Amino acid sequence: MIDIRGLTKRYGRHTAVDGLGFTAEPGRVTGFLGPNGAGKSTTLRVLLGLDRPDRGRALIEGRPYSELRRPASVVGAQLDVGGAHRARTARAHLAWIARANGLPRARVDEVLERVGLERAARTRVRAFSLGMGQRLNLAAALLGDPRVVVLDEPVNGLDPEGIRWMRSLVRGLADEGRTVLLSSHLMDEMARIADHLVVIDRGVLVAEGAPAELTGGHPSLEDAFFALTTPTGGA
């Protein structure tokens, strides 16, 4: 479970996240949505111990990231595409991460298979398409068989077939009882993938609930979002 409570993060005089609170429950895919600059990455960075909050807490399985004993076995995360040494093969890249985190080498082939990269195991990362890079990131996130999975913009760069594949993969992870948190600015795509949506804008929560509930009488979630956030008399 992920529990964000009263989270505030400022950069100088700019408040990127302002008193944000929500939970992501096990067995459920939670979509964390908002336009560019809404504060999603800031929230995830604090959650994953890469940044310190000014106020509030961001807990994973009841603890801040810094207090997790074997973090790679608790939370799998990939914040952006990249990070892989481009001259390494996919398998060597994952083996390096496994070693750095004290994870069994046998997991490498398991996760390659899970993300459908078994035939690209010996391909160098520099030859990967964006979609293959997304799969490799996901494989890295799953290496520690974590109970909590956090993915930033997981469908970016995927073609329709890749998006369908990602949808069924994250569904499988949630059905196994894991907590899955996906951040994205692609509202309508997330409305199809997630069971529960958390929508933020300018660092504050603007809506939370099941996709159908949030879409309400609007043609799409994106329309509902603009109706929520566009000031009366606005565009």
Ligand SMILES: Nc1ncnc2c1ncn2[C@@H]1O[C@H](COP(=O)(O)OP(=O)(O)OP(=O)(O)O)[C@@H](O)[C@H]1O
């Ligand atoms: N290190 C930083 N220093 C100063 N301002 C920052 C920093 N990181 C983020 N911000 C600002 O905080 C706000 C929230 O940014 P954040 O990256 O969290 O948004 P986001 O929802 O993830 O957007 P995107 O989808 O574009 O990544 C933005 O106004 C951004 O300019």
